[in-house]
Amino acid sequence: MSEAVTRSAHSVSTSPGLLASLDPLLREWLPRQRWFAGKGRPVTGFSLVAATELLPWNAKLGFLHLLVRAHQPLVPTQGAAAHPSDCYQLLIGVRETLPPRLAPALIGHPEEGPLAGRTVYEALHDPRPADVLLEALRARARVGELRFERDMRQEIRDDLVPRMVTAEQSNSSIVYGDTFILKLLRRVLPGTNPDLELPLALSREGCPRVPAPAGWMLADLAGDTYVLGVLQPFVQGATDGWDLVLRGLAKGEDFSGEARALGRATAEVHTALARALPTVTLGRGQMELLADGMIERLEAAVQAVPALRPYAPGLRSSFEALGELAAEGQTWTAQRIHGDLHLGQCLRSPAGDWSLIDFEGEPSKPLAERRMPQPAARDVAGMLRSFDYAAHSHPSVVPGWADACRAAYCSGYAEVSGRDPRTDPVLLRAYETDKAIYEVVYEARHRPDWLPVPMAAVRRLALSEGP
Structure with missing residues (x-):
């Protein structure tokens, strides 16, 4: 992760027009995602929890990491699964135009704000942003509010080719060279997440039945820690x-x-x-x-x-x-x-x-x-x-x-x-x-x-x- 990227993180977080630039696009795109928990209720607005620039948005290829709260009316009959404002992890790629191979990842074309005139898309479909996440884990990088950690006993090579797993529901995953799989949590909450806590505990016990975490991705916000992703060995051919x-x-x-x-x-x-x-x-x-x-x-x-x-x-x-x-x-x-x-x-x-x-x-x-x-x-x-x-x-x-x-x-x-x-x-x-x-x-x-x-x-x- 370059020093320039680290310096730019704060400016994106405080850019007042960023969310306004994305709002109308996200209202259409977000409810269509299989991992969106608020289906059946309209999205009435968004608030920005955090924004981090992992690749400069105004370069040929930009990469934004966003934590966005989606506001929806609460329907009492939906019970405990319904929340008035869930926080989602979004990974947004920014290009002038999308190559044909990335057409299925399109989110839209912002008409105002800092991203006006650019094309935004789901970045996980794109190998370069996926590489950036693995690079950050390898380097134990800190970028803005994001913190990348790893188990130094496990080698993470820098030549692993990423591919997004398409058969996902409540989360998203990237496989790196049939060696690791990075699970990115989509609806995130502050606090200790058992999806990291329990595999780490089992690793300490030497239990071979659960792949031991090789790295994990966190956000530190207002005194709370959010678990955003876990990198584990990929069970090839399983x-x-x-x-x-x-x-x-x-x-x-x-x-x-x-x-x-x-x-x-x-x-x-x-x-x-x-x-x-x-x-x-x-x-x-x-x-x-x-x-x-x-x-x-x-x-x-x-x-x-x-x-x-x-x-x-x-x-x-x-x-x-x-x-x-x-x-x-x-x-x-x-x-x-x-x-x-x-x-x-x-x-x-x-x-x-x-x-x-x-x-x-x-x-x-x-x-x-x-x-x-x-x-x-x-x-x-x-x-x-x-x-x-x-x-x-x-x-x-x-x-x-x-x-x-x-x-x-x-x-x-x-x-x-x-x-x-x-x-x-x-x-x-x-x-x-x-x-x-x-x-x-x-x-x-x-x-x-x-x-x-x-x-x-x-x-x-x-x-x-x-x-």
Whole structure:
């Protein structure tokens, strides 16, 4: 990073016309991005949190890093996922004209302000801005409010060719030469982000199931630190668990051996997290609050999706049973967990090794909630739901396939942890029920054609005594 770039950072941050120059373009472009969390609500305005010039905007190729707050009306029925003003990380390229290869990245042509007459675009599609980010991480640069850090034990070469990963949803990623992958968080919050915190903790424990961070990108603003991105080793040739399962289902292949191995990998991660970070005991008060929260989510879901109403009493019974156990004096151990574990968060290498990725947790939840210790059964329930989801989403349902995978996963988990999750059926059923209810609401809002998948689980869980 050049000295000239560092000196110019402040002038961009204080340029009064910068945001006005981009405002009308961002109102059109931002809601179309898959990682934009405020879909369905109009953007009423923007405020600039920070702006940093990584390459001078008035040069042949400019590169601006922006943290922008998007203001939207709050719709109460959307619940905790809705926020009146989310802060987004934007990486803006600036050119006179775009070459044809960058046409899909176009944001627009500002008509006023300092960028008038130029072309702005999503910079991550462009190799040079992507190179700048890796250079900054290699050099542990500080540019304006941005701070780039790295693990000096890992070599970051300067000849790695970048490419943007197109199959993204809540964030964006760049792969560098099949050696590293840089995950850039799009909706950012102040505070410790578990997507960096937990992989660093697991690295210190020597856990091989999670790629150890090689670098990370931060912003220091008004006494708060924002985690903006994490660079990790890229598992070359790996397949995510969801794709692997669907391929196997299409061929009628048994997956129970892989499910058992994945259960062992999950338990290895949980065991390492319990060593690395504090655990707590949850007694009557905490568990009754947990069960009450599940009941509240059920009641809200029934209002949002009337198809749940006939099953509500049976679903509620699973949460009440958990509260009753707590009232009788049973306690549970809570620890740091993944928080949003499913097949899509698991990678299988060509050698057959499983890794867990994306420790961000549920993006709609506050960071403080995502960082709270929780029973490991929550992650297990997420994986059990994922096997069930895969089985019911495939055109040709294989009888008994999901049950075999679920049983193998729990057996594999027990081989490492020493405790089979099925020996605590009330807790496991409560978490799986809570997850299925969440899935029903999500599919009803976003993918109505998929609603029968979680509804099948709802019918089973409403009638069963265990998972």
